[in-house]
Amino acid sequence: MGVxxxxxxxxxxxxxxxxxxxxxxxxxxxxxALKQPLLRYLWxxxxxxxxxxxxxxxxxxxxxxxxxxxxxxxxxxxxxxxITRHVALMHLRSGRRRxxxxxxxxxxxxxxxxxxxxxxxxxxxxxxxxxxxxxxQEVLMLHHMLGMSFQEVGQILGIASGTAKVRSHRALxxxxxxxxxxxxxxx
Amino acid sequence: xxxxxxxxxxxxxxxxxxxxxxxxPPVWMRVLYAVAVATxxxxxxxxxxKLTLRxxxxxxxxxxxxxxxxxxxxxxxxxxxxxxxxxxxxxxxPAGAVTLAVITGVVMQFVVGIATWMxxxxxxxxxxxxxxxxxxxxxxxxxxxxxxxxxxxWLVFRALPLRPSVAGLLGGTGAAVTADAVNHILCPVSDLxxxxxxxxxxxxxxxxxxxxxxxxxxxKQFG
Numbered sequence: 001m002g003v004x005x006x007x008x009x010x011x012x013x014x015x016x017x018x019x020x021x022x023x024x025x026x027x028x029x030x031x032x033a034l035k036q037p038l039l040r041y042l043w044x045x046x047x048x049x050x051x052x053x054x055x056x057x058x059x060x061x062x063x064x065x066x067x068x069x070x071x072x073x074x075x076x077x078x079x080x081x082x083i084t085r086h087v088a089l090m091h092l093r094s095g096r097r098r099x100x101x102x103x104x105x106x107x108x109x110x111x112x113x114x115x116x117x118x119x120x121x122x123x124x125x126x127x128x129x130x131x132x133x134x135x136x137q138e139v140l141m142l143h144h145m146l147g148m149s150f151q152e153v154g155q156i157l158g159i160a161s162g163t164a165k166v167r168s169h170r171a172l173x174x175x176x177x178x179x180x181x182x183x184x185x186x187x
Numbered sequence: 188x189x190x191x192x193x194x195x196x197x198x199x200x201x202x203x204x205x206x207x208x209x210x211x212p213p214v215w216m217r218v219l220y221a222v223a224v225a226t227x228x229x230x231x232x233x234x235x236x237k238l239t240l241r242x243x244x245x246x247x248x249x250x251x252x253x254x255x256x257x258x259x260x261x262x263x264x265x266x267x268x269x270x271x272x273x274x275x276x277x278x279x280x281p282a283g284a285v286t287l288a289v290i291t292g293v294v295m296q297f298v299v300g301i302a303t304w305m306x307x308x309x310x311x312x313x314x315x316x317x318x319x320x321x322x323x324x325x326x327x328x329x330x331x332x333x334x335x336x337x338x339x340x341w342l343v344f345r346a347l348p349l350r351p352s353v354a355g356l357l358g359g360t361g362a363a364v365t366a367d368a369v370n371h372i373l374c375p376v377s378d379l380x381x382x383x384x385x386x387x388x389x390x391x392x393x394x395x396x397x398x399x400x401x402x403x404x405x406x407k408q409f410g
Contacts, residue, residue, distance in 0.1 A: 022207040028198075057197050064201050066347040068208040069275050078277035086276070086349040090409050158279025158350065 005147065008033075012076040020067055030076075031060060037146050038084050044141045045088035047130065059087045077148065078155035085138075085156060120179050128178045136171030143168050211275065211346055218268045221338045225362075228334020229369055236327060241375045243307040251306055252372055255299045259368030262292055266361030267339050270397075273354045274346035285353055289394070292364040296390055299371060300382035309377030321385035324374050328389040332366035336393060344404055351401035351408075359397020363390040 012033060018026030038059060042052040062083050070079050120128070129137060142153045143164070150168070154161040211217070232238075244252055266288055272278050273285075303309075312320060339358035348354040367386060374386070 020208050020210055022205045024202050024205055027201055027205070057194060060197055061200065062347075064204070066276065069211050069346045071210050071213055071275070074277075079275075080277075082276040082279065082349060083347070086409075094410060154281070155277045155279065158273075158281065160281040160283065163281065 009075055009077070013073050016067075016070055016076050017072050020070065020072075027064075034080060038080070041081060041084055041141055041146065042088055044134065044137050045085075045092060051091075055084075055087055055091055058091070059084045062087055075152065078152045081142070081148075081152075081156040082158075120182070124179070124182060128175055128182065131178065132171060132174055135167065136174060139164060139167045140171050140175070144172075214268055214272045214275075214278075217271045217342050218264060221267055221271070221335070221342055222264060224338040225335035225365065228338075229331055229366075232327075232330045232334070233369070233373075236330065238327065238373045240372055241309065243309050243375070243377070244372065246307045247303065248306065251299075251302055255302070256368045256372050259295055259299065259364055259371065262288075262295055263335070263361045263363075263365030263368060266292055266357050266364060267335065268361075270339055270343055270354045270357035270361060271346070273350060273357060274343040274348040276347055276349055279350065280353075285357065289356065289360050292360045293387070293390060293394075296364065296367050296387060297383070300386065301379065303371070304377045304379045304382065307377055310375040312376060312378045312381060317381065320376055321381060324370070324376070324381070324385050325389050327373070328363075328366050328370050328386060329393070331369050332362040332389070332393055335365045336362035336397065340397065340400055343401075348401070348404075351405040352398050353401070355397035355399070355401025355404070356394055357397070359393045359395070359400075360390070362397070363393035366393075 012030065015026045015030045015033070019030055035056065038056055039049075039052050042055045042059070043049070046052050046055065063080060066083060070076065129140070132140070138157065139153060142148045142156060143150065148156070150161040150164045153159075153164040153168075157164065159167075212220075248254075269280055269285070269288055273280050336359060339362055340355065343354045343358055344351070367390060370386065376382070
């Protein structure tokens with residue numbers, strides 16, 4: 001974990017402790033720090049920026065209701081992302097899912113794995129990523145795009161860190177294969 | 188911090204209910220709490236039913252009597268600890284660990300039952316009395332497990348189990364194994380049919396109870 005990551009995690013822990021003590025500014029700090037990465041993660045599930053925004057509100061409400069279940073000084077992010085994942089899965093299960101076609105401008109700025117950036121343009125990578133099974137997308141999103149360790153990914157998904165590593169490796173290979181197929185088709 | 192960053196409705200909801208909260212104690216502390224309550228409950232049940240040590244205690248080697256009880260208690264407490272851990276977001280246990288723990292609890296009861304039967308026949312079952320003896324033992328097993336089950340599920344649902352049925356299954360198995368550990372040195376019957384039908388049956392029953400309670404809680408909580 002880099003120095004920046006450690007400092008960021010310590011900041012999140014301090015904000016979470018303040019929030020548990022009833023400080024609204026700390027909640028707002030937490031919201032500001034987590035809003036964008038959580039939207040990206042939620043997008044993996046719903047592929048719709050509007051629904052992701054709605055689910056983000058649901059997520060923060062759930063975080064609020066469950067704020068006493070965070071035990072300092074444990075890392076904040078696995079706790080938050082596990083709740084976010086649950087909110088998204090409950091949404092998918094409830095059948096509230098809207099089957100809307102996405103307009104291009106609805107796509108949030110979802111980064112792609114750095115090692116993939118050279119292989120294709122952004123639009124193609126987005127397309128290829130969205131065609132992967134959700135399990136693979138989730139691991140890629142959490143590890144390669146949001147910078148979580150495999151241990152953190154395992155804690156969020158409820159799997160062993162070794163399993164998270166294997167899933168990530170397979171997902172990257174699948175993405176590479178799809179990109180190679182795509183290149184072959186174009187040539 | 189400006190309000191445009193945080194939606195006004197969310198801000199209002201949060202600020203209206205921003206009472207300070209005390210963080211949940213760590214898992215080991217909640218396990219100690221569960222163990223304390225379950226121990227008191229076990230003592231009350233043993234006294235209420237006037238249960239005494241099995242008559243063939245001295246025929247059983249130490250490792251098979253107190254040793255196996257202690258080992259089963261440890262496994263039961265570990266299962267309870269796993270349930271309490273799984274009830275906190277971001278602490279989800281891998282499916283393999285859950286499966287292994289549950290199987291260990293059941294297999295251990297199985298093995299202890301067989302080993303006890305091989306060492307001592309205990310009190311012989313009188314023909315036609317099997318059902319009565321079984322019902323009595325099942326009642327004792329359930330009564331011994333109830334305090335542990337109740338406190339474990341209460342602690343599980345006070346947190347935020349994102350997989351409540353898994354946490355319930357672990358809690359149910361933990362409580363059942365703990366009760367069986369105690370009943371192992373109380374039940375006078377070693378007959379394998381009695382042990383495998385009634386005592387193992389209660390373990391499976393309590394596992395299902397934990398799982399179903401988790402499912403019901405999930406439906407109530409998350410729709």
